[in-house]
Amino acid sequence: MTTLTLQIPDSLGEYKHDTVRFIAAKLYESGKLTLGQAAEMAGLAKRTFADLLGDYNVSLLNYPVSEISRDAGRI
Numbered sequence: 572m573t574t575l576t577l578q579i580p581d582s583l584g585e586y587k588h589d590t591v592r593f594i595a596a597k598l599y600e601s602g603k604l605t606l607g608q609a610a611e612m613a614g615l616a617k618r619t620f621a622d623l624l625g626d627y628n629v630s631l632l633n634y635p636v637s638e639i640s641r642d643a644g645r646i
Contacts, residue, residue, distance in 0.1 A: 595612040
């Protein structure tokens with residue numbers, strides 16, 4: 572894993588873990604990271620990270636509606 576140094580405003584200093592979790596959640600939402608990768612980035616177990624996603628308005632089911640419709644048509 573690569574290390575990235577992120578400069579955040581002092582006002583967010585006490586929320587540094589929340590900031591990393593938010594970024595991980597958004598990278599998961601965009602499909603850039605798997606659930607496991609995002610959880611690792613956030614320093615959490617998969618289950619804990621999955622439970623946290625709702626706090627950031629990110630769905631655990633990261634599956635586009637177009638694919639759901641297409642797959643449902645195959646049943």
